[in-house]
Amino acid sequence: MTDPALEPYGDPITGPFWEAAARRVLLIQRCEDCEACQFYPRPICLACESRHLAWIEASGTATIYSLTTVHLRTAPEFEPPYVTALIDLDEGVRMLTIIIGDNPKIGDRVRLAWRERDGLPPLPIWTTEWRKQ
Amino acid sequence: MSFWERNPIYVVGAAETLLGVVPDHTELSMFALAAQEALSEAGMTFKDVDGIFVNYMGEEGSVQVGEYLGISAPRYVDSADIGGASFVAFVHHAMNAIPYGRCEVALIGYASRQRSLRNRSYTLKERGLDNAAQFEKPYGLPSPIGYYAMIAARHFHEYGTQSEQLAEIAVAARRWAQLNPKAWKRNPLTVEDVMESRLICKPLRRLDCCLITDGGGAVILSNKERARDARKKPVRVLGAGESQTRWNLSQAADITVTPGVVSGRAALGMAGISPTNVDFLQPYDSFTITVLTALEDLGFCKKGEGGAFVENGRLAPGGALPAMTSGGGLSYNHPGALGVQIIIEAVRQLRGEAGARQLEDPKIGVVHGVGVLLSTAATAVLAND
Numbered sequence A: 001m002t003d004p005a006l007e008p009y010g011d012p013i014t015g016p017f018w019e020a021a022a023r024r025v026l027l028i029q030r031c032e033d034c035e036a037c038q039f040y041p042r043p044i045c046l047a048c049e050s051r052h053l054a055w056i057e058a059s060g061t062a063t064i065y066s067l068t069t070v071h072l073r074t075a076p077e078f079e080p081p082y083v084t085a086l087i088d089l090d091e092g093v094r095m096l097t098i099i100i101g102d103n104p105k106i107g108d109r110v111r112l113a114w115r116e117r118d119g120l121p122p123l124p125i126w127t128t129e130w131r132k133q
Numbered sequence B: 001m002s003f004w005e006r007n008p009i010y011v012v013g014a015a016e017t018l019l020g021v022v023p024d025h026t027e028l029s030m031f032a033l034a035a036q037e038a039l040s041e042a043g044m045t046f047k048d049v050d051g052i053f054v055n056y057m058g059e060e061g062s063v064q065v066g067e068y069l070g071i072s073a074p075r076y077v078d079s080a081d082i083g084g085a086s087f088v089a090f091v092h093h094a095m096n097a098i099p100y101g102r103c104e105v106a107l108i109g110y111a112s113r114q115r116s117l118r119n120r121s122y123t124l125k126e127r128g129l130d131n132a133a134q135f136e137k138p139y140g141l142p143s144p145i146g147y148y149a150m151i152a153a154r155h156f157h158e159y160g161t162q163s164e165q166l167a168e169i170a171v172a173a174r175r176w177a178q179l180n181p182k183a184w185k186r187n188p189l190t191v192e193d194v195m196e197s198r199l200i201c202k203p204l205r206r207l208d209c210c211l212i213t214d215g216g217g218a219v220i221l222s223n224k225e226r227a228r229d230a231r232k233k234p235v236r237v238l239g240a241g242e243s244q245t246r247w248n249l250s251q252a253a254d255i256t257v258t259p260g261v262v263s264g265r266a267a268l269g270m271a272g273i274s275p276t277n278v279d280f281l282q283p284y285d286s287f288t289i290t291v292l293t294a295l296e297d298l299g300f301c302k303k304g305e306g307g308a309f310v311e312n313g314r315l316a317p318g319g320a321l322p323a324m325t326s327g328g329g330l331s332y333n334h335p336g337a338l339g340v341q342i343i344i345e346a347v348r349q350l351r352g353e354a355g356a357r358q359l360e361d362p363k364i365g366v367v368h369g370v371g372v373l374l375s376t377a378a379t380a381v382l383a384n385d
């Protein structure tokens, strides 16, 4: 992959997310003071402004909030049509992602999956399929 | 007497740049000609300008523009970047600078040659590098259309809005464009045509999207005393407001709600009017869904009722709420940031200069700019009084 914009930054705040992704573990931040979860990572809790944030492993289950089927070629690694979605994790945070599996719709429950990438950590994506991978 | 009654602000000049395909100019040269025409309407020259409110025509906002136009010592410069909403926001900024004497004659504007340069790519590279991009870029969502598509999809899901209703917005814009000799697209358009156009990001189709053209414009704002020099009727700015919500779509609680709620409340509140007092609306129609959410968030209808609101040609010629009366970004011209041109069209309507598309004696018009990924908004209320 040549586009540097697609590479993780691994900055001090977000680095642990990508290091865990390399082990196929999805981390989100949870506040040690108010227990609110947040994504994407920041040094301060948006709920209570505490600086005491810990990483927790997400349960890996979520609900589709909105989605679009992309019929446009944006980059060589994306073969249209594909489904990009906003999902609400059961922990209460929202992420942009790709959905695989049959006919995803808003409100559908989805499960964490991982997409292998050349020279980059696996990318967390989500699937409508509930069988074991 | 209120502060704004004692210190009224006027648009004293307004002019478009060359439009469509402009092969024989640069952005700066196009803008220079438009700015001069706008100043001419105001009875002014570049020597009168002491406030510069521009963006996207050089690496440092106002600096190249000021030098190019020979405005050597402005007292107020502003190149705030909130995307397509910037130019209506500049009206807000200028009206807060002029009464305090921070500047007296504000030049607001923009030009681009997006069509000639073909620099609009629906690709991942379009969005700048920012911290949170590492969590969105890898997912291949085309920007900006993919984001607007997800807003539309959620609106459809929550409120039962339908593609045919979005198509009505594109058809209304085209019907206005057919009355505007400067419009890029003037051939007849039906709801069926829109529905049969190519699906790009479901549910948005090719004809839900704005044009890509060269264009731009300039407007001049000043105070009551200087407005006496104007060669054309000054148009009063009754109110203005701006806001922003989020950059990444994942950071909004409800993606169907735009910052137009805040900018609209501020602008209409300042003007002391409600949507029922508005004779026409110039919304930024980057996509059909952009207009639908603007109607709701500005209070022309309730949240979720935008689809039904636009049916039966309500926004079209002869409709109850004329909107996009130039043909808008969907059919008249869209140079990457339409914001200044919606102000110009409002001025033309309020002065009675709009030719075949002229409304019957309009008194109050609302212009509503939006920007980025429905992330920013600015609203202004203009009046013929």
Ligand SMILES: [Zn+2]
Pocket: A031, A032, A033, A034, A035, A036, A045, A046, A047, A048, A049, A050
């Ligand atoms: Zn907290």
